[in-house]
Amino acid sequence: MPEHILFLTGHLAEPQLRRVLSSMGDAGFRWSVHDLGLQVAGLMTAEMIERRLTDPQGADRILVPGRCRGDLGAVAHKLGVPVERGPDELMDLPEFFGRARRRIDLSRHAVTIFAELTEAPHMALDAIVAAADAYRRDGADVIDLGCLPQTPFPHLEDAVQALHAAGHRVSVDSLDTAELLRGGRAGADYLLSLNLDSLHLADEVASTPVLIPRQPADLDSLLAAMEQLDARGRAYLADPILEPLPFGFTASLVRYHELRRRAPQARMLMGVGNISELTDADTAGMHALLLGVMAELDIGALLTTQVSPHCRSAVREIDAARRLMHAAREAGSLPRGISDALLGLRQRKPFPLDAEQIAAMAAAVRDPNYRIQVSREGIHAYNRDGLHTASDPFALWPHLGVDDDAAHAFYLGVELSRAQIAWQLGKRYVQDEELRWGCMVPPPAEDLLRHRASGSTLRRKKEVAS
Numbered sequence: 001m002p003e004h005i006l007f008l009t010g011h012l013a014e015p016q017l018r019r020v021l022s023s024m025g026d027a028g029f030r031w032s033v034h035d036l037g038l039q040v041a042g043l044m045t046a047e048m049i050e051r052r053l054t055d056p057q058g059a060d061r062i063l064v065p066g067r068c069r070g071d072l073g074a075v076a077h078k079l080g081v082p083v084e085r086g087p088d089e090l091m092d093l094p095e096f097f098g099r100a101r102r103r104i105d106l107s108r109h110a111v112t113i114f115a116e117l118t119e120a121p122h123m124a125l126d127a128i129v130a131a132a133d134a135y136r137r138d139g140a141d142v143i144d145l146g147c148l149p150q151t152p153f154p155h156l157e158d159a160v161q162a163l164h165a166a167g168h169r170v171s172v173d174s175l176d177t178a179e180l181l182r183g184g185r186a187g188a189d190y191l192l193s194l195n196l197d198s199l200h201l202a203d204e205v206a207s208t209p210v211l212i213p214r215q216p217a218d219l220d221s222l223l224a225a226m227e228q229l230d231a232r233g234r235a236y237l238a239d240p241i242l243e244p245l246p247f248g249f250t251a252s253l254v255r256y257h258e259l260r261r262r263a264p265q266a267r268m269l270m271g272v273g274n275i276s277e278l279t280d281a282d283t284a285g286m287h288a289l290l291l292g293v294m295a296e297l298d299i300g301a302l303l304t305t306q307v308s309p310h311c312r313s314a315v316r317e318i319d320a321a322r323r324l325m326h327a328a329r330e331a332g333s334l335p336r337g338i339s340d341a342l343l344g345l346r347q348r349k350p351f352p353l354d355a356e357q358i359a360a361m362a363a364a365v366r367d368p369n370y371r372i373q374v375s376r377e378g379i380h381a382y383n384r385d386g387l388h389t390a391s392d393p394f395a396l397w398p399h400l401g402v403d404d405d406a407a408h409a410f411y412l413g414v415e416l417s418r419a420q421i422a423w424q425l426g427k428r429y430v431q432d433e434e435l436r437w438g439c440m441v442p443p444p445a446e447d448l449l450r451h452r453a454s455g456s457t458l459r460r461k462k463e464v465a466s
Helices: 016-022 046-052 072-077 090-103 125-138 157-165 177-185 197-202 219-232 247-261 283-296 314-331 355-363 395-400 404-425 445-454 459-466
Strands: 003-009 029-035 059-064 083-085 113-118 140-147 169-173 190-194 208-209 270-271 301-304 371-375 376-385 386-389
Touching: 003 016, 003 190, 016 029, 016 090, 016 355, 059 072, 059 247, 072 083, 083 219, 113 125, 113 314, 125 140, 125 157, 125 314, 140 157, 157 169, 157 177, 157 376, 169 177, 177 190, 190 197, 197 208, 208 219, 208 404, 247 283, 270 283, 283 301, 283 314, 301 314, 355 371, 355 376, 355 386, 371 404, 376 395, 376 404, 386 395, 395 404
Parallel strands: 003 029, 003 059, 059 083, 113 140, 113 301, 140 169, 169 190, 190 208, 270 301
Antiparallel strands: 371 376, 376 386
């Protein structure tokens, strides 16, 4: 017999939940819905469930709203069946169950990220280690010490050793063969970059070299250097050099393809800074595209920088993109419907409800607390006294009646500003939550999370009390 899932919800969402579940047809499970006795399902907590639900009603599993807070393990122990969180929005249930069937694994990838500290010669040792630790948290695997032309780096050896002591793998990146030799003798794991003329350095140190052509278009010189190291049994990474837009990018992509054709087993590296740093455009899409190319060509290493302010989340984006493309390739699937990490400015389904559905929910409200939702038609603010819709929060202000309540006015101002941004960009808006920017914005610090969780203003406190 198919699994029986009990869905917990609130007064306002119950009709819509039943419609969504009915629309799924034969989803591979039987379902029932239970109203837990609160207005807004998103305010459900584990403590409420434990207090109000005493019988699992014959279900094999219980699904609660994704924003339900608290320890569901204790609830599951009491009821004797698994209790799990579903999606934040009930309109996402069909996609949620589709993803569950696919069992998509984003824990694996096939690309090593080299993250360059471009100002390393000017940085103190503790600053180098701190920056490296931040890169590692974002997903970097190797810390690249970027040397600068005509700039002394007297503490190069100390930097290599300090990074190793902190558990990092290290590469040294220089145009100066003397600096490369110093880095190699200090124990650097990789040297960037050697060409056919400087290949002798590979015989003097144990570091794995990254090989490049004498000139970007000179693929034959790169292949010749690769053949020499192959003959010596030495490991290396080969980088045909990615050129910037619109000055040779397409031709350089062709070279990567040609190198893979002529050297099917070679380990390769792609440096992406010439694209991300030198193009005034948001970088998440660039990184998705480039990591897709790397997945097709089986390029297993990438060098990135975070110099320009618009590239400040490059490592996080690349980490997300390498996992997305690996999962898509392994599943034989398009990189769609797998992860939202790279959808910073847009979302595929920004407006789960239309104006008519929101109006139906508003008609059922019997308390003075404002609900704010966003549809394709605009921003909707409603309570028991009525529903108002506009695209500009200033147009809603005369209807809110909070002129003499500064705290409530501040709260509504913040929420309506978020709602306007979401409506303008085409993002998902959820009241009492920050907008989600994918991997382009780091998670907030724990103390800030606690502050937000404990101070979600008058509306949340009043509704929980009700």
